[in-house]
Every structure is written in structure tokens, then in C-alpha cells.
Amino acid sequence: MTEKLVEAIVGMREKEAIGLAREALEAGTEPMEVMESCRRAVEEVGKRYEEGEYFLPELMLTGQMLTQISELAKDRLSTAGAEEKRLGRVLIGTVKGDIHDIGKNVVAFMLDSNGFEVKDLGVDVPPERFVEAAREFKPQVVGMSALLTLAFDPMKETVQAFEEAGLRDQVKIMIGGAPVNEQIKEYTGADAWGKDAVEAVSLAKKWVGGV
Amino acid sequence: MLTENWASLSPREKFEERFKSWMNPPGVEFATPEARQAYQERTQNLKDAVELKKPGRVPICPFIGFFPANYAGITAEEAMYDYEKLGMAWTKYHQDFQPDSLASSFMIGPAPIFEKLDYRMYRWPGHGTPAHTPYQFIEAEYMTEDEYDLLINDPSGFWMRRYLPRVFGVLKAWEGLPPLTDIVELPFVGACVIPYGIPDIQESFKTLLEAGNMALEWIGAIGAIDGGVTATLGIPPVLAGFCKAPFDYLADTLRGTQPIMLDMYRRPEKLLKALEVMIPLNIDLGVRTATQNNAPFVFMPLHKGADGFMSDRDFARFYWPSLKAVLLGLIEEGLVPYVFVEGGYNTRLEYLADPDLPEGSIVFMFDTTDMEAVKKTLGGKQCFGGNVPGSLFRTGSPAQVEEYVKNLLEKVGQDGGFILSTGTVIDEADPEAFKAMFEAGRKYGTY
Numbered sequence: 001m002t003e004k005l006v007e008a009i010v011g012m013r014e015k016e017a018i019g020l021a022r023e024a025l026e027a028g029t030e031p032m033e034v035m036e037s038c039r040r041a042v043e044e045v046g047k048r049y050e051e052g053e054y055f056l057p058e059l060m061l062t063g064q065m066l067t068q069i070s071e072l073a074k075d076r077l078s079t080a081g082a083e084e085k086r087l088g089r090v091l092i093g094t095v096k097g098d099i100h101d102i103g104k105n106v107v108a109f110m111l112d113s114n115g116f117e118v119k120d121l122g123v124d125v126p127p128e129r130f131v132e133a134a135r136e137f138k139p140q141v142v143g144m145s146a147l148l149t150l151a152f153d154p155m156k157e158t159v160q161a162f163e164e165a166g167l168r169d170q171v172k173i174m175i176g177g178a179p180v181n182e183q184i185k186e187y188t189g190a191d192a193w194g195k196d197a198v199e200a201v202s203l204a205k206k207w208v209g210g211v
Numbered sequence: 212m213l214t215e216n217w218a219s220l221s222p223r224e225k226f227e228e229r230f231k232s233w234m235n236p237p238g239v240e241f242a243t244p245e246a247r248q249a250y251q252e253r254t255q256n257l258k259d260a261v262e263l264k265k266p267g268r269v270p271i272c273p274f275i276g277f278f279p280a281n282y283a284g285i286t287a288e289e290a291m292y293d294y295e296k297l298g299m300a301w302t303k304y305h306q307d308f309q310p311d312s313l314a315s316s317f318m319i320g321p322a323p324i325f326e327k328l329d330y331r332m333y334r335w336p337g338h339g340t341p342a343h344t345p346y347q348f349i350e351a352e353y354m355t356e357d358e359y360d361l362l363i364n365d366p367s368g369f370w371m372r373r374y375l376p377r378v379f380g381v382l383k384a385w386e387g388l389p390p391l392t393d394i395v396e397l398p399f400v401g402a403c404v405i406p407y408g409i410p411d412i413q414e415s416f417k418t419l420l421e422a423g424n425m426a427l428e429w430i431g432a433i434g435a436i437d438g439g440v441t442a443t444l445g446i447p448p449v450l451a452g453f454c455k456a457p458f459d460y461l462a463d464t465l466r467g468t469q470p471i472m473l474d475m476y477r478r479p480e481k482l483l484k485a486l487e488v489m490i491p492l493n494i495d496l497g498v499r500t501a502t503q504n505n506a507p508f509v510f511m512p513l514h515k516g517a518d519g520f521m522s523d524r525d526f527a528r529f530y531w532p533s534l535k536a537v538l539l540g541l542i543e544e545g546l547v548p549y550v551f552v553e554g555g556y557n558t559r560l561e562y563l564a565d566p567d568l569p570e571g572s573i574v575f576m577f578d579t580t581d582m583e584a585v586k587k588t589l590g591g592k593q594c595f596g597g598n599v600p601g602s603l604f605r606t607g608s609p610a611q612v613e614e615y616v617k618n619l620l621e622k623v624g625q626d627g628g629f630i631l632s633t634g635t636v637i638d639e640a641d642p643e644a645f646k647a648m649f650e651a652g653r654k655y656g657t658y
Contacts, residue, residue, distance in 0.1 A: 012476055055521045057472035064473060097344045099334070102468050149601045150344055150638055178554060178579070179635060183606035196519065 009041035088208035093121030127161035225545025249445030265627030269656030275314035279304035288336035291322035294432035312449035329380025354465035452501025452509035457489035457533035494540035517554030596630030604640035609647035616651035
């Protein structure tokens with residue numbers, strides 16, 4: 001079952017994947033085992049995305065398949081499940097004044113599929129919410145996204161807010177989005193910038209001491 | 212503008228007629244002989260660029276958003292609500308920067324009308340975004356996944372009874388309107404007008420009539436602002452027509468990014484059929500708007516076909532064929548699609564060089580695409596330009612901007628068929644750095 005399920009998800013055959021997961025669960029397969037297949041499938045999808053074989057439609061469909069399978073598995077999960085070992089925590093959001101979320105969502109997906117625990121604050125996130133959330137969630141990495149050139153100042157203000165809160169040396173800050181580049185990194189005071197989700201993952205890995 | 216023998220003209224003859232009318236606009240009274248001469252030079256330079264010749268000087272046609280408001284010291288909110296301040300700011304921008312294409316005040320939009328209609332598809336300054344922040348689109352499923360057949364069978368009916376009631380609060384009651392195509396033969400007429408007697412539908416029409424009056428007031432103000440810029444400074448309207456790539460038309464406006472990408476897997480046949488239906492709608496939209504505004508260009512911003520959005524296989528299947536059909540439809544009517552290729556198109560350049568698209572008939576303006584690759588692929592085939600990064604006007608010095616423009620012109624602009632422009636729409640910029648782009652264009656852009 002497990003290989004077939006992985007193949008169906010990776011092959012973007014939604015109906016087949018959901019059907020296989022349901023059959024397996026009904027036949028008494030451990031929900032954790034089904035979810036493990038999903039995890040392997042997501043890893044493979046993420047890899048194909050990095051390699052330029054898969055794009056947004058494939059990431060989005062994978063996300064949909066996962067949601068449906070987790071729904072099916074949820075009811076049957078006996079224990080809360082052993083705490084998964086994660087590489088690290090990343091806090092992410094689109095900055096104040098900007099409501100674009102596609103790029104940010106892709107980054108969150110890729111971080112998650114690469115083993116990070118991701119807290120997504122959504123869009124139009126003011127500096128103080130980034131700081132508050134960081135106090136609670138204690139991320140090693142903060143990711144800020146923007147599509148509008150107008151978001152450069154809110155990015156800069158968010159970096160400053162971390163400084164004022166005395167948290168600046170506890171987090172690495174990365175920024176991304178269509179208009180972001182090296183100059184904008186300098187302007188905002190972020191630690192690094194990335195042009196896409198793949199770069200976001202390698203930055204986060206570098207910072208938490210991963211590969 | 213259309214000549215009496217219009218139907219019998221070839222696409223190239225229509226092209227010439229449209230340019231002739233644009234270059235000698237009836238109804239424009241130039242304030243000075245200098246303004247008239249500047250207008251003629253500017254339009255001739257643009258025509259030369261389109262025809263892949265070397266113009267007198269490279270046309271400088273940036274994409275302008277709310278920059279004039281910031282520059283003149285008014286808020287985005289004031290620009291959208293106060294037409295007098297809008298006029299002051301937009302006129303000042305044209306006077307001080309002397310661009311070669313009009314930044315129409317039309318694009319800023321009449322916020323009082325949006326309020327009147329309870330427009331829900333956008334946030335705008337003072338209405339969901341801060342006073343200084345331009346309007347932003349709220350992405351949602353304005354068409355649900357089970358509505359493809361409705362759209363395919365009757366786009367206008369879908370618009371009237373599903374889309375408009377969702378995006379305008381005051382048109383909610385239109386959900387109950389019957390299709391206008393029900394009105395056939397005498398016995399049905401009475402029944403078909405019954406809904407128009409229902410109070411909440413009557414109320415929606417009353418509000419719409421009031422909005423109509425407000426729109427006349429607005430367009431009067433816009434006409435005076437834009438007309439004044441053209442008459443006194445000789446700056447021509449360029450982006451006067453408008454339409455979209457069918458995929459974006461569906462994806463941006465109706466389905467939303469995530470839903471349409473799932474549709475590519477879940478209901479590809481419906482999606483393809485809907486894209487086909489969107490082709491004539493967009494050609495018609497482009498032709499009508501360009502004709503009404505007497506300019507030969509149709510502005511087409513491209514969104515969701517950029518690098519990274521979808522695979523090449525999906526681009527070839529879902530994005531390109533309907534876009535190509537719209538381009539050909541506009542060219543057939545003598546129009547020049549003025550395509551703003553947002554994001555990167557490095558993996559799609561070969562499509563734009565499609566041999567079915569007649570040479571010298573399209574303008575492709577780029578954002579982050581590698582311009583040397585553009586030159587290699589499109590040079591001598593279609594006019595192109597763009598690329599000066601918006602971020603450079605925020606973080607760079609005037610000298611850095613000058614260097615960038617000089618380098619760009621040397622590398623890809625030296626053979627003509629080139630328009631100097633920004634890679635993104637400019638909202639905020641350091642005025643001195645931005646001005647440096649214009650000055651560098653005038654200094655290094657002569658042939």
C-alpha cells in the first residue's frame with residue numbers, strides 16, 4: 001500500500017491517492033503509517049519542485065491531498081502521536097500593508113516539507129505581531145515576504161521592532177518576494193534574502209545548523 | 212476614427228489608419244506649437260520603435276502607479292477621492308519628468324463610486340489599507356468550481372447573476388434576475404420584467420443610477436486632467452486600450468490562483484473550454500477600449516504564466532494558446548498589443564517569438580527577464596523594453612540609475628525597436644533617482 005500511495009500522490013493522481021489512503025485505514029493500517037507515506041510523498045514533491053519539474057499546481061494539489069488524507073486519518077489516530085523531530089522553527093508572514101500570500105505559502109510549504117516547524121502569521125502582519133509571535137513561538141528563523149515595493153519600509157520597521165524588543169540576536173531574518181534583492185536586504189537590515197523557496201530552505205538549514 | 216471602408220482594409224492598413232488618427236488626434240487643441248511638435252515627435256518615435264526602426268530618440272515610457280501622489284505630497288487616499296488633488300499631482304509629474312507616454316489619471320480609480328457600490332474585491336486607502344498605500348486586490352473564488360458551465364454557456368449572464376452580486380454589495384439582489392435571453396415572444400415579456408418591480412432590485416438600480424452620475428463627474432475630471440497634459444505638454448496616451456490573457460482573466464478575476472491551479476488537474480477540459488470562451492471577449496474588450504480612446508495600443512499585463520508558476524507543458528496547454536489567439540485577434544484589427552510581461556519569462560521567451568505573430572506588431576515590456584536573452588530572441592522581431600528595477604529608485608543613487616540605464620541601452624537598445632521603461636509599476640521612488648532614468652534616456656538614447 002505505502003509505495004502505491006506515495007506514487008499516487010507524487011504522480012498527482014488525487015482520486016487514486018485518497019482512495020488508497022481510505023482503503024488502508026479501513027483495513028486497519030496504522031494512521032501513523034499512512035501519514036508516514038504522505039511525508040515521503042511530500043519530500044519527493046518538494047524535491048521535484050526544487051529540480052524544476054514541479055510547479056505551483058503540483059504543490060497546491062499535494063497540499064489538498066494531504067489535507068484530505070489527514071482528515072481521514074485524524075479520527076483514527078489513537079495517540080496524539082509522538083512529537084515529530086523537527087529541524088527547527090520558522091516564523092513567517094507577509095508584512096504590513098501587503099496582502100499577497102502565494103509566494104509566502106510556497107515558502108511555508110517547502111520549509112515544512114524539508115522538516116521545519118512553520119508558524120504562518122498570514123498577510124498584512126504588523127511588526128508588533130511578528131515580535132509577539134516570536135516571543136511565544138521562539139523561532140530560530142523569521143521569514144518576511146512582500147510583493148509590493150511599498151513593503152520595504154514595513155520590512156525595515158519589523159527588523160527594527162525585533163531590535164527594540166531585544167530579540168534581534170536570537171533570530172535570523174530572511175526576506176523574499178518579487179521586488180526583493182541585495183539592496184533591499186541592506187535597506188531593511190535583514191540577514192539575508194532569497195529569490196525563491198529553494199533559497200529560503202537552504203538559508204534556514206544553514207542557520208539552524210542543518211545540511 | 213474608423214474609416215468608412217474599415218471592413219475592407221487589411222490588418223496593416225488598419226494599423227496605419229489607427230496610427231494616423233493617433234498621431235493627428237481630432238479634438239485635441241494643442242496649447243502651443245511646441246506642444247504639437249513634441250506630440251508628433253513622441254508618437255513618431257513610438258511608431259518607429261514598434262516598426263523596429265531607430266527612432267530619433269528612445270521613447271521613455273515608465274509604468275506609473277501612485278508615484279505622482281507621493282511626489283506631489285498627497286496621499287493615495289486623496290488621489291482616489293479628491294479629483295482636484297489628483298489633477299494637481301498627475302499634472303505635476305508630467306511637467307517635471309516629461310515622459311513620452313501619458314500616465315493616465317484614469318488608472319487611479321474613483322473611490323467614491325467604489326464606496327457607493329460597496330465594492331468588495333479590493334481594499335483601498337482609507338478603506339482597508341493605510342492612507343498612503345495603493346489599492347490591493349482581495350483574492351477569492353468569485354466563481355466557484357461548479358460554475359464553469361454557467362460561465363461557458365452565458366458569460367454575460369454569469370457576470371450579471373453571480374459575479375456582480377458577489378463583488379458589489381449593492382448588486383446582491385441581482386442574483387434573482389432572470390437571464391435577459393428569456394425575453395422572447397409577447398406572452399413572456401410581462402413575466403420577465405416582474406423582477407424589476409421587486410423593492411431590493413429596484414433599490415440596486417437606483418444606486419447604480421446614482422453611481423452613473425458620479426461616474427460622469429469623474430470621467431469629466433479625468434478627461435480634463437489627461438487632456439490637459441496632452442494639450443499643454445504634447446504627451447500622448449499610449450496605454451489606452453486594455454484586455455487580458457484569457458488565463459489571467461479567469462485566474463485573477465474569477466477563480467483565484469490556488470483554485471485555478473487545482474482546476475488544471477481536476478477539470479482540465481472545462482478550464483480549456485472556458486479559456487476558449489474568453490478569447491473573443493478579450494479581443495472585443497481590447498478593440499473597443501483602444502478605439503474609444505483613439506490609440507493603437509492595447510495594454511495587456513501578464514500574470515500567472517510567468518516562470519515558476521506552472522510547468523512548460525502546462526504553459527503550452529493552458530496559458531499560451533488563448534493568449535496567442537488574443538494577440539492575433541488584436542493584430543488583425545490593426546492594433547498593437549502592449550504586453551507587460553510581469554515577473555520572469557526566461558523559460559517562455561521562445562513562445563513570444565512565435566513565427567505566427569507578424570514581426571513589428573507587438574510591444575513586449577519586461578520586468579526581471581534577462582534582457583540580453585530577450586534581445587537575442589526577440590530582437591528584430593518585436594519591439595521590447597522595460598527592466599529598470601523599481602527597487603533601484605528606492606535604494607540607488609541617481610548616478611547608479613544613470614549607469615544602469617546607460618548599460619541597458621548599450622547592451623540591448625542600440626539597434627532601435629526598444630522602449631526605455633521600468634520593470635515594475637512605480638508607486639514610491641526617490642524623485643532624484645527616478646529622474647535620473649529620464650535624463651539618462653535622453654542623454655544616451657539617441658541613435
